[in-house]
Amino acid sequence: MSSSSSSSTPVLFDGCSDMTWSPQDDPKPQNPYQGEFPETIEEYLHYGTMKCIAFNRKGTLLAAGCSNGSCIIWDFETRGFIKEFRDKDSTAPITSVSWSRYGHRLLASATDRSLTLWDVSTGEKIARITLQQTPLRASLQPGSPTPSICLACPLSSAPLLVDLNTGSTTVLPVSVSGNGNPPAPTPRNKFADGTPPFTPTAATFDKHGDLIYVGNSKGEILIIDSKSIQVHAVVPIPGGSVVKDIVLSRDGQYLLTNSNDRVIRVFRNILPVKGSGEEIRNISNNSNEYGSHYDKLKANGTSCLVLSCELLDAITKIQWKAPCFSGNGEWIVGASANKGEHRLQIWNQAGRLVKMLEGPKEALIDLAWHPVLPTITTVSVTGYVYIWAKEHVENWSAFAPDFVELEENEEYAEREDEFDLNPREEQAEEVAIDEDADVDIETCEKNTVFSDVEDSVDEICYLPAIPFPDSPDEQPEKCLGSSKLEDSNHSGSPSSMDAVQNGQAIPPASSPMEVDNSTAEDPEEGPNSKRKRRLSVKGLELQQSEKGKKGSTKNKSIGKSTKSSAKKMESANGNSSAFDDEATEDDEMNIDI
Amino acid sequence: MSQPPAPAPPYRPYRQVREATPHSRAVSCVRFSPCGRLLATASLDGTVALLSPSSLSVIAVLRGHSDGVSDLSWSTESYYLCSASDDRTIRIWDIRPVLAGGAQAAAADPGADRCIRVLKGHTNFVFSANFNPQTSSQIASGGFDCTVRIWDVKNGRCTRAIEAHSEPVTSVHFIRDGSIVVSGSHDGSCKIWDAKTGACLKTVIDEKKPAVSFSMFSPNGKFILVAMLDNSLKLCNFATGKFLKVYSGHVNRQYCIQSAFSVTNGKYIVSGSEDNCVYIWDLQGRNILQKLEGHTDTVISVSCHPTENKIASGGLDNDRTVRLWVQDS
Numbered sequence: 063m064s065s066s067s068s069s070s071t072p073v074l075f076d077g078c079s080d081m082t083w084s085p086q087d088d089p090k091p092q093n094p095y096q097g098e099f100p101e102t103i104e105e106y107l108h109y110g111t112m113k114c115i116a117f118n119r120k121g122t123l124l125a126a127g128c129s130n131g132s133c134i135i136w137d138f139e140t141r142g143f144i145k146e147f148r149d150k151d152s153t154a155p156i157t158s159v160s161w162s163r164y165g166h167r168l169l170a171s172a173t174d175r176s177l178t179l180w181d182v183s184t185g186e187k188i189a190r191i192t193l194q195q196t197p198l199r200a201s202l203q204p205g206s207p208t209p210s211i212c213l214a215c216p217l218s219s220a221p222l223l224v225d226l227n228t229g230s231t232t233v234l235p236v237s238v239s240g241n242g243n244p245p246a247p248t249p250r251n252k253f254a255d256g257t258p259p260f261t262p263t264a265a266t267f268d269k270h271g272d273l274i275y276v277g278n279s280k281g282e283i284l285i286i287d288s289k290s291i292q293v294h295a296v297v298p299i300p301g302g303s304v305v306k307d308i309v310l311s312r313d314g315q316y317l318l319t320n321s322n323d324r325v326i327r328v329f330r331n332i333l334p335v336k337g338s339g340e341e342i343r344n345i346s347n348n349s350n351e352y353g354s355h356y357d358k359l360k361a362n363g364t365s366c367l368v369l370s371c372e373l374l375d376a377i378t379k380i381q382w383k384a385p386c387f388s389g390n391g392e393w394i395v396g397a398s399a400n401k402g403e404h405r406l407q408i409w410n411q412a413g414r415l416v417k418m419l420e421g422p423k424e425a426l427i428d429l430a431w432h433p434v435l436p437t438i439t440t441v442s443v444t445g446y447v448y449i450w451a452k453e454h455v456e457n458w459s460a461f462a463p464d465f466v467e468l469e470e471n472e473e474y475a476e477r478e479d480e481f482d483l484n485p486r487e488e489q490a491e492e493v494a495i496d497e498d499a500d501v502d503i504e505t506c507e508k509n510t511v512f513s514d515v516e517d518s519v520d521e522i523c524y525l526p527a528i529p530f531p532d533s534p535d536e537q538p539e540k541c542l543g544s545s546k547l548e549d550s551n552h553s554g555s556p557s558s559m560d561a562v563q564n565g566q567a568i569p570p571a572s573s574p575m576e577v578d579n580s581t582a583e584d585p586e587e588g589p590n591s592k593r594k595r596r597l598s599v600k601g602l603e604l605q606q607s608e609k610g611k612k613g614s615t616k617n618k619s620i621g622k623s624t625k626s627s628a629k630k631m632e633s634a635n636g637n638s639s640a641f642d643d644e645a646t647e648d649d650e651m652n653i654d655i
Numbered sequence: 656m657s658q659p660p661a662p663a664p665p666y667r668p669y670r671q672v673r674e675a676t677p678h679s680r681a682v683s684c685v686r687f688s689p690c691g692r693l694l695a696t697a698s699l700d701g702t703v704a705l706l707s708p709s710s711l712s713v714i715a716v717l718r719g720h721s722d723g724v725s726d727l728s729w730s731t732e733s734y735y736l737c738s739a740s741d742d743r744t745i746r747i748w749d750i751r752p753v754l755a756g757g758a759q760a761a762a763a764d765p766g767a768d769r770c771i772r773v774l775k776g777h778t779n780f781v782f783s784a785n786f787n788p789q790t791s792s793q794i795a796s797g798g799f800d801c802t803v804r805i806w807d808v809k810n811g812r813c814t815r816a817i818e819a820h821s822e823p824v825t826s827v828h829f830i831r832d833g834s835i836v837v838s839g840s841h842d843g844s845c846k847i848w849d850a851k852t853g854a855c856l857k858t859v860i861d862e863k864k865p866a867v868s869f870s871m872f873s874p875n876g877k878f879i880l881v882a883m884l885d886n887s888l889k890l891c892n893f894a895t896g897k898f899l900k901v902y903s904g905h906v907n908r909q910y911c912i913q914s915a916f917s918v919t920n921g922k923y924i925v926s927g928s929e930d931n932c933v934y935i936w937d938l939q940g941r942n943i944l945q946k947l948e949g950h951t952d953t954v955i956s957v958s959c960h961p962t963e964n965k966i967a968s969g970g971l972d973n974d975r976t977v978r979l980w981v982q983d984s
Contacts, residue, residue, distance in 0.1 A: 122790075139833070139851060140792050140807045140814065460855040461846075500939050501890060501899055503873035504918055506831070524790040526732065 098436035099393055099408050099417050100450035109134055109143055111445030114158050114428045118165045121389070121433040122523045125168055126447060127156025133170045133180065135525065138432075141449070144525045147180045149187055160201040162209050165522035169212055169226075171197035177214060179226050182522055189226040195219050199264075203288070205271035213265055213274060221265035221276055223288070234286055235293050236263050236278045238356055264307050268331075269314025272339030277305025277319050283329075285366055287339055294346045295362035299327060300369070311387035312433055316411075317367060318385055318394060325374045326385045326396050328411070329367040342366065371413035384429040388436070395438060397426045404442060406450070421448055666921060666944050669935065669966060673979040674949070675711035677704040682969030682977055683725050684913065685958045690733040692754060694958070694967050696977050699723035703738050705753055708960060708967070711979055717748050719770045726783045726913075730791035735771075735808075737794055739784035745796055747772040747808065774806050776813040782911070783826045789833035793850065797824030803838045805850060815853035820844060825911045826869045830876040837879050837893065839867030845881055847893055859893045868911040874918060884908050888926055890938075902926070902936040904943050910971070913956040920964045920982060927954030933968050933980065950974045 111129040117138070118125070124136040132148040133156060147168065154174035161168055167188065168180045175196050179188040195216030203209040210227045223232040264277040267288065276284040281302035285295040299305065303323035310317050314335040318328045333341050345362050352358035373385075373394060383399035388408075393416070398405040404421030406429070421440065428441040438450040459467045678698030686695045687708060694706040703717040703724055722741035729736055736748045748769045779799035786808075787793035793814075794806040803824055805815035820840035827838045835856060836848045845860040845867045860867060860881065869882035879893045886907050890900040905928035914926035922938035933947035933954050947966075952974035958967045964982035 137790065137792055137809075139790055140809070142792065142807050142809050144792075144809070454852055454854060457854065457856070460857050462858060462861060464861070497900055497941065498939075499899070501878060502875070503878060503890075503916060503922065503938065504875050506875045506877075524792070526734075526791060 098452065099388065099395075100419065100436055100438045101417075101453045102419075102450065103421060103448050104437075104451040105141060105449045107136055107141065107143075107447040107449070108445070112441055112447050113156055113445070115430050115439055115441055115447060116159045116161055117430055117433055117439075118161045118523070119163060119433060119521070120165075120523050121435060123165065123525065124430075124439060124447075125159045125161060126441070127159045127170050127172075129155040129445065131156060131172060131174075133159055133168060135168075135182070137524070139524075145182075145185060147178075147185055147187075149178060149190070151190070152176055152178060157197060158199040158201075160212070162202045162207065163204050164207045164520070166208055167202065169200055169202050171200035171214060177212065177224060177226065179210075179212075183525070191224060191226060191229050193222065193224070193231070197222075200224075201267060203271040204267055204269065209271075211271075213267055215263060215265050219263075221263055221274070223274075223291070232291055234265065234274060234276055234291060235284065236276060237280060237282075238284065238293055238296055238359055264305050264319075266308050266310050266317075268310060268333075268338055269335050270338070272337075273333075273342065275308055275310070275317060277308040277321075279304045281305060281321060283308065283317075283319065283363070283367065285342060285363065287342065289339065293359060294342045295366050296356070296359040297329070297363035297367045298360065300372075301325060307382075307385060309386050311391040312389055313391050316370070316387060316391055318387065320382050320385045320396070322381075324379050324381050325372050326382055326394065327369060328371045328373065328394060328413075330370045331366070332368055333366050371409075371411065373407075373409050373413055373415075375407065383426060386429060386431050388431045389433040393431075395429065395431060397429050397440065401425045404440065404448075406438065406440070419450060421450075666937075667964075667982045667984070668945050669947055669964075669980040669982050671947070671949050671978055672981050673709075673711040674976045675706065675713075675978075676975050677706060677711075677713050677716075677977060678702060678975060680723070681952075681972040681975060682955065683723065684727045684956045685967040685969040685977055686727045686729060686956075687958045687960045687965075687967060688729050688733040688736075688750070689731055689961055690754070691961045691963065692733070693750070694977070694979075695727050695729070695736055696967075696969060697724035697727050697738055698975075699972070701740070701742075703727065703736070703748070705750070706977065708965065708979075711977060715753050715767070715769070717746075717769055719746055719768065719773075720744070722780075725781070726785075728785045728794070730786045731788050732791065735786070735791065737774075737784050737786060739781035739796055739798070741780040743775070743777045743779060743781060743798075745774040745777075745781055745784050745794065745806070746770045747774070747794075747811075772808070772811045774811055774813070776804060776806075776816065777802070779823075782824060783828075785828050785836075787829050787833040787850065788831055793829075793833065795827040795829060795836045795850070797827040797838055797840075799823040801840070803827055803836065803848060805836075805853065817848060817853045817855075819846060819848070819855075822866070825867060826871065826913075828871040830872045831874065832876065837870045837872060839870035839881060841866040841868075843867060845870050845879070845891075857893065857896075859891060859896050868907065869913055871914075874916055880914060880916065880924065882907060882912060882914055882926070888914060888924065888936075890924075900938070900941050902934075902941055904936075905932070905934045906930045910953055910955055912954070913958075915957050915959045915966075917959040917964075917966070919960065919962060925957045925959060925966055927957050927968060929953045931970070931974070933957055933966065935966075947980055949978055950976065 112126040113129055114127045116125050122138055124138045126134050131153040132146050135145040137144050152172055152174060154172045157171045157173055159168060159170050166182055168182050170178045173196050175193045176190055177197060177200055178190045181188050197214040197216050200212050200214040203211040210225055212224050212226060214222045214224050220236040221234045266275050272288055274286045274288050276286060281299045283297040284293050286293050299319055299321060301321060301323040303321040305319050305321050307320035315331055316328055317331055318326055320326050345365050349358050349361055352361055381399040382396040385396035387394055392411060394409045396407055402423050402425060404424050404426050406419040407415055408417040410416050424442040424444050426440050427443055430439050436452045440448045459465045677696055678700050680698050680700040682696055682698050684697040694708045696704045696706060701720040701722055701724060704713050705715040706713055720740040720742050724738045724740045726739040727736060734751050736750050738746050749771045777798045777800050781796055781798040784794055784796040792808045794808055797803045801820045801823060803817045803819040804813050807814050819838050820842045822841035824838050824840045827836055829836055834850055836850050839845045843862040843864050843866055844858055846855055847857040847859060849856050865883040865885040867881055868884050871880050879891050881891055882888045886903060888902040889898045891898050902924050905926060907929055909929060912927045917923040917925050924936045924938055926934050928934055931950045931952060934943055935945045937944050950970040952971040954968050955971050956969045966980040967977060969977050
């Protein structure tokens with residue numbers, strides 16, 4: 063029963079994996095173009111100027127690195143700011159953040175060439191190391207719960223393995239010396255669009271940290287044993303162009319490269335996900351009949367990765383930025399690297415473009431797909447994080463179990479006796495419940511999405527929320543919540559979607575505007591920590607123009623605009639003082655951590 | 656999971672060991688803390704009391720609500736307690752000083768103001784409140800304004816206000832992983848909500864009558880226990896909407912009586928009753944194992960200790976006692 067659930071159940075049931083009701087309640091056939099991917103900007107996060115982001119393994123926390131050198135953590139469930147890591151010595155912009163496997167540690171790389179390792183629960187700095195070169199990306203070794211080894215990709219030199227405890231570094235090989243090398247790629251590639259003549263290299267660990275995949279400037283993927291630092295295999299990438307990014311899917315089954323020739327290539331990993339190090343050593347030892355070393359490595363490469371598809375925009379030929387896989391590996395997203403453009407393209411594994419998303423006219427600098435949900439977060443050059451999610455479609459049949467939603471009208475043929483006064487009894491078919499069957503109220507199944515975790519691991523999924531005390535003078539004003547609502551009830555905008563959405567007769571006691579109120583309050587949270595449910599007007603227009611065709615979305619956008627007008631109305635009413643108060647309160651909250 | 660369950664041990668009866676009257680009016684809710692070191696009780700007199708779970712002596716009294724309190728919920732680490740009140744607010748209390756200081760320190764300053772947040776937004780009595788067991792950063796609440804609300808504990812804001820029912824909401828409860836919420840209402844329905852989006856995922860029960868007076872998830876989140884004002888308590892597979900077990904024999908036509916799962920020894924369902932007794936049913940066999948007599952008014956709330964074989968119960972106005980029952984060893 064869970065066969066279809068992977069694509070239709072966004073809700074995570076810990077312990078209810080056999081109870082995915084969506085499939086059984088939702089008999090609609092799956093349209094390949096209606097997959098589980100984001101459709102619209104649902105909300106944005108704002109705190110300082112964020113530069114890079116990373117989800118923890120379960121997607122419950124989102125870490126972000128800021129331009130002032132601090133790292134922050136958002137609770138992705140409540141979309142609330144939880145924690146800030148700040149080092150007085152380091153005020154340089156963060157270039158990447160990386161979680162340890164079970165969320166205990168967070169690594170940040172910065173433009174002052176530093177790597178800083180934080181203890182997530184205590185907020186203490188565990189280690190800080192300065193490299194020779196600015197690390198553009200650094201990731202902790204996925205194998206250990208408290209890793210001290212990280213893989214850093216500096217601006218213009220080979221990737222390094224850095225031991226954060228000792229500070230020792232190991233430079234990884236980026237090319238294979240070997241006679242019979244294919245002719246070096248035409249240098250044109252390198253300078254094609256005025257990029258400086260450095261040789262960027264990209265590297266990533268495999269799922270368990272046994273191997274490192276390095277993409278080099280010749281357009282090859284080197285597969286390196288992370289223990290012996292020995293190149294075991296080489297996979298030449300068609301096109302032979304500089305590799306800018308190399309990314310592994312969450313399950314370790316796929317690898318993608320983003321090359322300077324504007325093509326994202328997806329490779330299937332045919333090594334076993336677990337024990338890949340062992341396997342590749344075997345392959346390496348068993349292949350001796352090749353003339354040159356390079357030929358041997360290339361032959362080894364064919365038993366490691368298989369090219370499965372190439373993704374490009376044939377018309378505009380844009381460069382890609384921050385490509386990655388969806389949490390389930392079914393989709394690949396790439397962003398346009400053009401300035402002043404926040405555009406995402408989503409492909410399926412067959413290489414077919416399935417979705418294009420367009421955001422505000424701001425360049426995109428980082429992107430992360432939620433490990434479980436069809437949700438993407440993107441970082442804009444303005445420092446905002448946008449959360450793209452599937453548009454919420456009300457499941458009306460959820461309100462009335464005996465109703466079924468239809469895709470289109472159906473001719474209804476009533477039963478012969480349907481309108482008889484005494485219809486023939488057919489109720490007997492009701493499945494009898496065996497009341498004596500034992501029920502189990504205690505044991506929980508493991509969550510299949512994260513089946514790769516040993517139960518004993520103590521994973522940090524949530525950071526304790528420390529409720530910040532109400533400031534005493536704020537309280538009278540907080541009442542505005544209820545008193546004002548009564549007013550807005552009269553001005554009542556009937557199109558308020560949130561209230562109607564739930565399909566209930568709206569009881570007079572509480573006004574539909576109230577819903578708006580609580581959400582509209584959000585943007586006023588404070589000068590430096592913000593979350594907002596919907597886009598700015600500008601973004602709204604964009605969304606609307608893109609989606610105006612669909613009837614259902616139209617309704618929704620009315621709802622949105624009502625929301626923003628509701629907010630305006632509030633400030634026009636002169637209640638902004640309340641927000642000011644709350645803002646100060648939030649300031650304090652940030653310090654409290 | 657893999658082995659067949661061991662045969663149930665013979666039932667050992669519970670008996671009353673303590674009784675206390677910490678409140679000046681009806682007791683409305685009793686709740687052991689998840690750490691097992693405190694018993695919180697709420698009352699129509701507007702106070703919340705923290706009692707010793709062994710002696711029932713009052714360790715602290717939490718004052719602040721201007722009207723009766725109907726429900727209590729502990730955060731998972733027992734640091735915070737939230738209370739739902741007829742004064743339309745939910746208060747969050749910081750219990751850490753009480754836990755840290757031990758009984759003496761708290762007793763020295765029993766009236767200290769431990770309220771750290773007041774959640775305002777409900778437009779009528781708040782009848783039920785529940786901490787998200789995963790994050791403790793969310794509270795779900797339901798009330799007489801027929802809404803289910805989701806609150807962000809950290810900043811005290813209402814993040815969702817769901818027009819959930821057409822009659823007062825009698826109970827809200829988070830599933831163990833915090834992803835969904837069940838709500839029951841006087842309108843006779845019981846619905847499942849996505850905690851994140853506020854979307855209705857399922858209407859489990861869709862009757863006009865009888866009113867659903869209480870609903871909660873089983874400890875593993877696979878079932879819901881639903882009480883209805885027709886003297887019945889049902890264990891329901893919420894995915895299919897089918898009732899698996901029906902527990903009856905008690906009297907429940909009027910009040911929203913809070914029941915509990917007891918899992919520390921045998922597996923029982925425990926509930927109060929309007930015939931002044933506490934009923935204990937065998938989870939599997941549905942037979943009444945014991946009727947605990949002692950209260951002199953309706954037993955409105957029961958709670959099972961997280962680790963010991965101990966039940967607390969509270970009675971309405973003619974009784975006002977909190978009683979502690981333990982299983983003979």
